[in-house]
Amino acid sequence: MSEPTLKLQRNAExxxxxxxxxxxxxxxxxxxxxxxxKGSPGGVVFDDLLRVPELPAEPNEPxxxxxxxxxxxxxxxxxxxxxxxxxxxxxxxxxxxxxxxELLAATAQSRRPNAEMVERVRAAGxxxxxxxxxxxxxxxxxxxxLPKSSAPAVEEAQRNSGVVARTVTTVRPAAAxxxxxxxxxxxxxxxxxxxxxxxxxxxASGEDERTKAALAAQKAADAPVAAPKVDxxxxxxxxxxxxxxxxxxxAAQKAAxxxxxxxxxxxxxxAPVMAPxxxxxxxxxxxxxxxxxxxVVLEDDPTPAQPAPVEHKAEATPEPPLKPAEGNxxxxxxxxxxxxxxxxxxxxxxxxxxxLAGQADPVSAVVTFASDGHVLRVSASGxxxxxxxxxxxxxxIAPFAKESFSATTTIRPP
Amino acid sequence: MVTSxxxxxxxxxxxxxxxxxxxxxxxxxxxxxxxxxxxxxxxxVHLLKSGAEAEDVTQDTFVRAYGALDRFDGRSEPxxxxxxxxxxxxxxxxxxxxxxxxxSPDDPRIEGLLVDNRPAAGNPARxxxxxxxxxxxxxxxxxxxxxxxxxxxxxxxxxxxxxxAGEVLGCPEGTIAWRVHEARKKLRGMLSERGFDDDxxxxxx
Numbered sequence: 001m002s003e004p005t006l007k008l009q010r011n012a013e014x015x016x017x018x019x020x021x022x023x024x025x026x027x028x029x030x031x032x033x034x035x036x037x038k039g040s041p042g043g044v045v046f047d048d049l050l051r052v053p054e055l056p057a058e059p060n061e062p063x064x065x066x067x068x069x070x071x072x073x074x075x076x077x078x079x080x081x082x083x084x085x086x087x088x089x090x091x092x093x094x095x096x097x098x099x100x101x102e103l104l105a106a107t108a109q110s111r112r113p114n115a116e117m118v119e120r121v122r123a124a125g126x127x128x129x130x131x132x133x134x135x136x137x138x139x140x141x142x143x144x145x146l147p148k149s150s151a152p153a154v155e156e157a158q159r160n161s162g163v164v165a166r167t168v169t170t171v172r173p174a175a176a177x178x179x180x181x182x183x184x185x186x187x188x189x190x191x192x193x194x195x196x197x198x199x200x201x202x203x204a205s206g207e208d209e210r211t212k213a214a215l216a217a218q219k220a221a222d223a224p225v226a227a228p229k230v231d232x233x234x235x236x237x238x239x240x241x242x243x244x245x246x247x248x249x250x251a252a253q254k255a256a257x258x259x260x261x262x263x264x265x266x267x268x269x270x271a272p273v274m275a276p277x278x279x280x281x282x283x284x285x286x287x288x289x290x291x292x293x294x295x296v297v298l299e300d301d302p303t304p305a306q307p308a309p310v311e312h313k314a315e316a317t318p319e320p321p322l323k324p325a326e327g328n329x330x331x332x333x334x335x336x337x338x339x340x341x342x343x344x345x346x347x348x349x350x351x352x353x354x355x356l357a358g359q360a361d362p363v364s365a366v367v368t369f370a371s372d373g374h375v376l377r378v379s380a381s382g383x384x385x386x387x388x389x390x391x392x393x394x395x396x397i398a399p400f401a402k403e404s405f406s407a408t409t410t411i412r413p414p
Numbered sequence: 415m416v417t418s419x420x421x422x423x424x425x426x427x428x429x430x431x432x433x434x435x436x437x438x439x440x441x442x443x444x445x446x447x448x449x450x451x452x453x454x455x456x457x458x459v460h461l462l463k464s465g466a467e468a469e470d471v472t473q474d475t476f477v478r479a480y481g482a483l484d485r486f487d488g489r490s491e492p493x494x495x496x497x498x499x500x501x502x503x504x505x506x507x508x509x510x511x512x513x514x515x516x517x518s519p520d521d522p523r524i525e526g527l528l529v530d531n532r533p534a535a536g537n538p539a540r541x542x543x544x545x546x547x548x549x550x551x552x553x554x555x556x557x558x559x560x561x562x563x564x565x566x567x568x569x570x571x572x573x574x575x576x577x578x579a580g581e582v583l584g585c586p587e588g589t590i591a592w593r594v595h596e597a598r599k600k601l602r603g604m605l606s607e608r609g610f611d612d613d614x615x616x617x618x619x
Contacts, residue, residue, distance in 0.1 A: 008601055020529070022465065029455075033477060052584030053502050053583055058561055
């Protein structure tokens, strides 16, 4: 008996080996058997008793085909299916490591060509499985596809056999049309992507040109702000309280003859300051004393030196309306210019002088302008003060940012 | 004369006895019966759990074997051939029963425990414990399936090797080993459930 790998409890092993059993009189039994044999006919065959005992397999028992068990002779019994038993034993993770080792060792010894496996391989259509495999470069596998009707049978046979036929697995070029479709789709997609890139590039280039033009326009817009500083008339002397005297205004007008030569309208007076930025960009004239507002505005002047794109852009853009030059506080100057105040007062001085008709002494009046340009109040003395106030109140200048601006003027009798 | 013949027969092998019995030597087959009837009977007892049925099966085994001597091809040992007949007869008897009884009133194993004369019987405490263990072991063996029980009896009780048991049952040695292992595992678990500690396991490392 083989040495057991799993021991029972103490005394149980011994009891199992020598289990006490009450025994009959074997000699009497043997005699009875001999007596029966004398009367028994020889050559009686009981095939059912000579067959392998029909014992059902255990639930987890390593299985064997029933056909194998039904063999007639004990010697015809197969050796074992040790590998399967060992695997199951290991899978169960029981304490039968020794048994598993024994079974695996027996498997290594009993491994030999299996007729059943050969038959299954043949069923799988792998006739060349045991021969030299076909070289990978051999075109036979791809040029000779299997018949369609045989493919399911081959796959079924492969599933049953557990063997994959190399010749069959290589016969898969039927997927070529799908690959061609994929290539075509890829080419079309790439072309579309390339076209999109080109369009974006072209558009980006146009935007770049427009961006350059905008930057140039922005630079030109800054230029007239600096140019009037050169051409700007000398500011009228202003007293500490902001009162401009007519004498100072007259001196300022003399210092800026071109300014005085302009029309006496408020618009003309403010022209150098209110020159539009776009016109200044086009003209960019060198500062000269003879420059006039009309000369500044050169929108229609075809100067050859001007870059064409900018000119084209300027022509396309509608001319913005004229606006007062912006001061420090915004688009309205902080204080009215001396020329504007002098002009405004000169326009109404005639009416004030009429109030002093018949008088010998001049009258000094202080005209206070509101920020919107109209006269806020007029201070005058003498018997004709009311008349002078009414006459000077008609003066009007351009709006300015400061809350009020006062100017003193002397009205002399006519 | 018979006595003198028997004195010469024990030296003859089972194969020689079978050959002689085939040639009509009834005494030769009688010797074969006496050589193996005890083992056959014990096998039948453990399978059938009944002394009377075991005796009947034992007699039938040898009578049937004698009738089928011409079918013995000589590739295996004669006793394995006889054992196979005994197993088949026992299984037929078990299947002929309407219900599977747990024990029999004339179970020779129970009686054997009661009249156990082994050395441990001198120690009353040990003897009582062994009887309890023996009864638990009997119940454990009877609870096994016919497959495991038959294999266990052949290997562990009658002392057949795995190869010999495989020849009797017509299955590979690995299957015999697995069955024996499985039967032992179940027996040990059953004994542990009944209070027989694993500390008493023989040869436990």
